[in-house]
Amino acid sequence: MSAPVVETERPGKCSTFSIRNAFAQMCHTPHTLLRLSLSLFLFGLSLCIYAQEKPLVVSSASIFADMASAIGGDLIESVSIVPIGGDPHIYEPTPGDVRVLVKADLILQNGLTFEGWITDLIKNSGSKAPVVTITSGITPITSEMHQNATDPHAWMEPVNGKIYAQNIKDALITLLPDKREKITTQYDQYVAQLHELDRYIRENIARIDTNKRILITSHDSFHYYGRRYGLRLESVLGTSTDADVRTSDLMRLNEVIQTYKIPVVFIESTINPKLLNQVAADNDISIGGKLYSDSLGDKDSPASTYLKMVRYNTDVIVSGLTSALKITEEKDTAGSSSALKIIAFAVLLIAIGVFLWRKKIFAA
Numbered sequence: 001m002s003a004p005v006v007e008t009e010r011p012g013k014c015s016t017f018s019i020r021n022a023f024a025q026m027c028h029t030p031h032t033l034l035r036l037s038l039s040l041f042l043f044g045l046s047l048c049i050y051a052q053e054k055p056l057v058v059s060s061a062s063i064f065a066d067m068a069s070a071i072g073g074d075l076i077e078s079v080s081i082v083p084i085g086g087d088p089h090i091y092e093p094t095p096g097d098v099r100v101l102v103k104a105d106l107i108l109q110n111g112l113t114f115e116g117w118i119t120d121l122i123k124n125s126g127s128k129a130p131v132v133t134i135t136s137g138i139t140p141i142t143s144e145m146h147q148n149a150t151d152p153h154a155w156m157e158p159v160n161g162k163i164y165a166q167n168i169k170d171a172l173i174t175l176l177p178d179k180r181e182k183i184t185t186q187y188d189q190y191v192a193q194l195h196e197l198d199r200y201i202r203e204n205i206a207r208i209d210t211n212k213r214i215l216i217t218s219h220d221s222f223h224y225y226g227r228r229y230g231l232r233l234e235s236v237l238g239t240s241t242d243a244d245v246r247t248s249d250l251m252r253l254n255e256v257i258q259t260y261k262i263p264v265v266f267i268e269s270t271i272n273p274k275l276l277n278q279v280a281a282d283n284d285i286s287i288g289g290k291l292y293s294d295s296l297g298d299k300d301s302p303a304s305t306y307l308k309m310v311r312y313n314t315d316v317i318v319s320g321l322t323s324a325l326k327i328t329e330e331k332d333t334a335g336s337s338s339a340l341k342i343i344a345f346a347v348l349l350i351a352i353g354v355f356l357w358r359k360k361i362f363a364a
Helices: 016-027 032-051 062-075 095-103 118-125 158-175 177-205 223-229 247-260 274-282 306-363
Strands: 056-059 077-080 106-109 131-133 214-217 232-235 264-268 286-291
Touching: 056 062, 056 095, 062 077, 062 106, 062 158, 062 177, 062 306, 095 118, 106 158, 131 158, 158 177, 158 306, 177 223, 177 306, 214 247, 223 232, 232 247, 247 274, 264 274, 264 306, 274 286, 286 306
Parallel strands: 056 077, 056 106, 106 131, 214 232, 214 264, 264 286
Antiparallel strands: none
């Protein structure tokens, strides 16, 4: 008679049999089910507490949320109210935004009339989180046309980006005082990257011919960038995208393009390009590329972070204006060459005519 088969487990292995057997023993032990349920509850509670340990930092726009992520790192959870690709100038808050603000531990806003809807949103949410204006310390560009109006796009050049970063760092240290050292280290690394980015922009803008450093975009979001790096700015809209386009604005823009022989204009990622496409078509010029200003691009885009966005914009501007300059020069050369050929042909015809006329007279 063969010996009975006995289920065994290999040393160092956690077999199904051993688990099943252990569980069966637990279930037959008095109060074991109660203890097991309590243990599972406490384990789940500990996970929830751990998940809540990271404070929630809510920014008005994706650019500032990215800055906060870079400086706060894994110490915080950073989210943006306006989704990537959205236009903060004309954004309409949702009930979901209210729920996010209720949970917020810190709120970051740009100010300078950039997100005019945010004050009411915070008030309606009842959020008790501190609100920090991260443009504090920046001297804003004021409007020449509208009294007391300021340009909110101060982040568009990285020297101002350092001030944004410092304000965010200070707010995070206030929120997490025991993490000061790590936050400061991450801030220092970020500022070093901003310094390098500023150098990169200067070197590349210098490649554009001085007379061709005129940047035409959908709206006035590049004035800080232009002021620092020596570009003249023109646009269809003003500093806010909720402004109406006036006939006088289009006439002024057409005059600039024709007077200075501007070869390209640039569309923006958050603004319908239809109007600027029409301006380009009316003046027989090209679209130099798409720029990012009020929002980052998605994670697969070349502008998925603030640092990448500003660098990418620089590459597109330099490529558009320098390439267009070469094309214009080639056209001018081709036009001059064609004119010379026409003149030479005309002179030849006149010479032939004179020759035949003289020949006819002498023959007579």
